Amino acid sequence: MGSVLIDRSSWPQDGRIGRITAGEYAGLYLLLAAEINGSWAFYISKDPRTGKSDELAHDDFWAEDEGAPRLVEEMAVEWAADSEDEALEKEIFDIRSEWHKRRRRGSVIRSLFRRPAQSD
Template sequence: MNRSEWPPSGRVGLIGGGEYAGAYLLLAVEINDCWAFYISDDPSLWAVEDLRTDDFWVADADLEGVLAEMAVEWAPEAEDSLLEKAVFDARGEWERRRAKRASRRGRWFRDRRTQV
């Protein structure tokens, strides 16, 4: 997989094999030659206390092998965003964090100008 061509907000797929078969994967490009794996069962089908969830990083060199072992079937791109929101809502959280960081940066620069 090519990091530069991967969508910045990741892709969602259904895991078909291994420990997390039947759960969803949100795969996102991370820093330092790593990919972030966010895993969750569909929360509309399971009680919160029974949900399987996990997250971990995988190095570029190991990515293809891990994905093959998981037998991931990627969601159609047109459904990707809705599925991610229903299962993970990580993109919404990422947007909230970006907005908060931007607000803090703006406040920091405003504070610095008043001190000069």
Template sequence: MATLPMDRASWPEDGRIGRITAGEYAGLHLLLAVEIDDCWAFYISGDPENRDADRLEADDFWAADEDAPRLVEEMAVEWADEARDAELEEAIFDIRSEWHRRRRRNALVRSVFRRPGRRD
């Protein structure tokens, strides 16, 4: 199991996907993303292809910067190969597409309201 350094500066903007192998969420998938206000978002889900959609196991919670590495270690997360990360996220969570739409919308709003001659 590869251990990933968990620092906000180098963590991918779209988070990382992994499989939880220990604890109450063992066997489920984790999408771990950096959030605002010194928090990390833990999005947890079973595999929608292998479960009844009405009983799909899912949860989400936020953890402070100082708690997130311990939680990931306790969950014994096995991180997905980066080459499969996007494919797995779309199949299991499919929330990055909404993040991308929001980012584009926010960038457009900022560009519309940017003062002439000002650089951000």
């Protein structure tokens, strides 16, 4: 795990996952995703592998571009290595699979409404 620049232009489309080490959410995991309209989604969860599902701690909220880096810094997030990111997300959040389904549906719907190219 290491430090990462919170930058919308280079942020992965599916976000990044890390462990929060300070503050109110210390010990929980964060999935940080760049959203539309200059906001970031903070998805927070306890590791479901370490407790009972009815006792899981979780939260989510959104922050503006200007505030997101400060919040991540205050949380002292230790980012997962790229090689661990996908497996951790699936085990802890499993949100990305739904995002991928929605994107596929959206691209299918857009392709249905595109007009075929007209030849002159």
